[in-house]
Amino acid sequence: MKITIKDIAREMNTAYSTVSRALNNKPGISEAKRQEILLKAKEMGYEPNLVARQLRSGGSKTIGLIVPRINRVFFSNVIHGVETEAKAKGYSVIICQSNETEEEETDCIRTLLTNNVAGILMSHSKKTEKPGIHDEILERKMPFVMFDRIFPEMLINKVFNDNFNGAYALTKHLIDQGYSKIVHFAGPLTTNIYRERKEGYKKAMLDNNLPIFPGSIAEHVITKESGYTATEKLLESKQSFDAIFAASDFSALGAMLKLQESGVDIPGQVGVAGYANEPFTELLHLTSVDQHSTEIGRSAARLLFEEINENGAKHMKKEVVIKTELIIRESTNKKMSHEI
Amino acid sequence: MKITIKDIAREMNTAYSTVSRALNNKPGISEAKRQEILLKAKEMGYEPNLVARQLRSGGSKTIGLIVPRINRVFFSNVIHGVETEAKAKGYSVIICQSNETEEEETDCIRTLLTNNVAGILMSHSKKTEKPGIHDEILERKMPFVMFDRIFPEMLINKVFNDNFNGAYALTKHLIDQGYSKIVHFAGPLTTNIYRERKEGYKKAMLDNNLPIFPGSIAEHVITKESGYTATEKLLESKQSFDAIFAASDFSALGAMLKLQESGVDIPGQVGVAGYANEPFTELLHLTSVDQHSTEIGRSAARLLFEEINENGAKHMKKEVVIKTELIIRESTNKKMSHEI
DNA sequence: CAAAATTACGCAAACGTTTGCTTCCCAAGA
DNA sequence: TCTTGGGAAGCAAACGTTTGCGTAATTTTG
Secondary structure, three states: OOOOHHHHHHHHOOOHHHHHHHHOOOOOOOHHHHHHHHHHHHHHOOOOOHHHHHHHHOOOOEEEEEEOOOOOHHHHHHHHHHHHHHHHHOOEEEEEEOOOOHHHHHHHHHHHHHOOOOEEEEOOOOOOOOOOOHHHHHHOOOOEEEEOOOOOOOOOEEEEEOHHHHHHHHHHHHHHOOOOOEEEEOOOOOOHHHHHHHHHHHHHHHHOOOOOOHHHEEOOOOOHHHHHHHHHHHHHOOOOOOEEEEOOHHHHHHHHHHHHHOOOOOOOOOEEEOOEOOHHHHHOOOEEEEOOHHHHHHHHHHHHHHHHHHOOOOOOOOEEEEOOEEEOOHHHOOOOOOOO | OOOOHHHHHHHHOOOHHHHHHHHOOOOOOOHHHHHHHHHHHHHHOOOOOHHHHHHHHOOOOEEEEEEOOOOOHHHHHHHHHHHHHHHHOOOEEEEEEOOOOHHHHHHHHHHHHHOOOOEEEEOOOOOOOOOOOHHHHHHOOOOEEEEOOOOOOOOOEEEEEOHHHHHHHHHHHHHHOOOOOEEEEOOOOOOHHHHHHHHHHHHHHHHOOOOOOHHHEEOOOOOHHHHHHHHHHHHHOOOOOOEEEEOOHHHHHHHHHHHHHOOOOOOOOOEEEOOOOOHHHHHOOOEEEEOOHHHHHHHHHHHHHHHHHHOOOOOOOOEEEEOOEEEOOHHHOOOOOOOO
16 A cells, blocks of 8 residues: 555644655645655655646646657767756656657647646658648647757757768868769758758858759668669769769668679779768768757757747747767878779 | 636536546536537637646556666657657657766756656666666556666566577677677676576577687777777787677777778678677678667657556566567678678 | 734645446336 | 346446635734
């Protein structure tokens, strides 16, 4: 039998309220009695019933986190960051995955809403192009922060990478290395992150007076397989190129595999760069962009807790932009090229 | 304002109990009235308050999951499996990380216990050598399943890899390839998985009449760095060896780096194999053992739900052993060796 | 020393459900 | 016609807290 506040009250010949006040450091009780009760509570092995507390005073100590997939390096790092920050604040984290579909994403939101979480953190699925049930979160005045994949038009707190400048810096690096005919493997442009990376690439090219041809940008190339075939097509076509900037490390990997198979020298003949700094990029000496994913999680959680503590007071919404870090490796080292 | 069961009752001129019975498909109400109420509830946009329900009737629809670290491929896959299974059953998952310390593990258990989860899934930290607060979970009769890193002596449901046979098969493969002076990089032997892998290795060596020397087994070698230095030591020592079986892919990676640096031909002069089939092993053509980590998560969750549904009825405890899969790649292909 | 102000504590309602018990009504059996 | 039985619905307690309000006890103030 779990012992309750009533048991303590009976044992001490006092009222529930007194015990409650003692346990919660509330005013209206003498220090002596508080200590007495605290002692007794510990002695009896009392543990508060969070459910009852929650029912009575609203607001739970749990936040919800929605990610497209848990077992992706980027997201598992974000989760790590969120969980760390939440634990420090005494909150638990419920995690849901949308599996990259809008339907499951909706389910997740429903679940979290009925679970009375204190707030929601999310990165939307690739299939979700605009807010749907998401608006309901706001209508209920539930704290809501989006990260990485966001709805730009929604007025909420956001945390995301500086994809534009990350891509710009990477492209600039390629140009500085002496590459000039740079092609870009983009992702689905309905998602902000891929759109921004593409824009960063274009700006860098323009700023350096380098032309962008119709075939310079391939959309929907973010997997190893699609990177492989996109490179295959490039090699077969008459388009000449001397560098590939892929919006995803995986498509960069596919490109590397195809190039190596075809006997093309990396980085001598063609430079290759990816984006996200997946663990494998280090092993393959692939130049990439680190997104500080754990920090994204931490920042998003911090922002959420700010909102939770504001407690409905209308406050300015913020956008936190996490700077990226260019990780230069052999795959783009044209100047002192030795094949990798 | 959230609308409650009382609002519906008032609106329909009936008692709360009637509404409750209608909503929960409980007997003691006519079908006609039930439909009427259901309709009204939908019309008013009623959503049950899970907290109140939980308080009244005990038992929540949430399970707790404790892992050493979220952002490890193995565990993030396990989480993926657990979450998938839980969602199908209508449960949510609260995730806690112990960060590989006993202290934080204890915190996690405390949190989950006070959070009234329906059951707990866990893999213990490397620092935790024997059950401590874990016993309390059992005392409270809370469903509890351990996976991967388990306490062998504890009488509970367990899911784990067949580490012994996985290691045995891998060692056997090395022997079949023609390697005979095989050394083993083990992990901390206080953890069951590393102990079992070591035993599998020893048995395979013995069964094939191959000697194990004092220097054949190195303990606590599971990181890239320790794999590197352990290999360095081996090369400097007079001990001759022609294959390394590392209990971790990371130490295998460290070994590969050191061997390549020293101009040792892999797999010609020395074969290298790891364990866990981390994503990078494919890229490096490193032979490894796949643990079917997502399946571990699913099985563990299924077992937990079985226990939850038994509802305290004393049942036999089970051990589910997930078979491993040997993934043979270039790094151990001595027979038709071409350097990688 | 009396009045006022402050503090300590108890009482009971409330949070939104579920559920055992009671009551009511109607049909079936004697 | 009277009894019995059973289904449908209502009443109210309970789950374990928190909290507004009232009152008793204590301290401060003039």
